[in-house]
Amino acid sequence: MENVLKGIHLLKGMDQKTLKEIEKDAFTMWQEFRITFKVFKVTDKEVTIGCTQMKTQDFNYKTQKELITITHHAFDRHFPRRKVQVHATIYQDSPAQKIDPAWIKKKMEDYGIPLKTIAADTGLDNTQLSPLITGSKPLSDAMKAMFYFYFKSKEN
DSSP states (O other), X not given: OTTXXXXXXXXXXXXXXXXHHHHHHHHHHXXXXXXXXXXXXXXXXXXXXXXEEOOOSSOOOOOHHHHHHHHHHHHGGGOTTSEEEEEEEOOOOOGGGGXXXXXXXXXXXXXXXXXXXHHHHHTOXXXXXXXXXXXXXXXXXXXXXXXXHHHHHTTO
């Protein structure tokens, strides 16, 4: 649960029951929306909390405004005499996640790069690369990233 709510040690002087409730609320938001939190700053007048949405299974991504509202809903009641400031970071998919065999084939065509050149440039064998490009073997996230950055380097 410590990866879901970081910086809780900054909430000095709060009773253990309230701290447990805060942790529980943070964990609930993790389970429902894959949101993590970090307490950045605590003063007598305000608490600054960061929230970040991670990748979700159902692609239910929240806007920045929605993340701020969710964070206030989860935490405001724990700080009745303090203003809760929220810094929200929305989830952004890596451009490499969009890589598929059709994209790779198109880039090979666009740049006139044959499979054996990719093999020589990357140090991977043709027999490893060919099934990825034909789609007979699934592309891992690491391979998607490799192809993305390989072709990105060819843009210059």
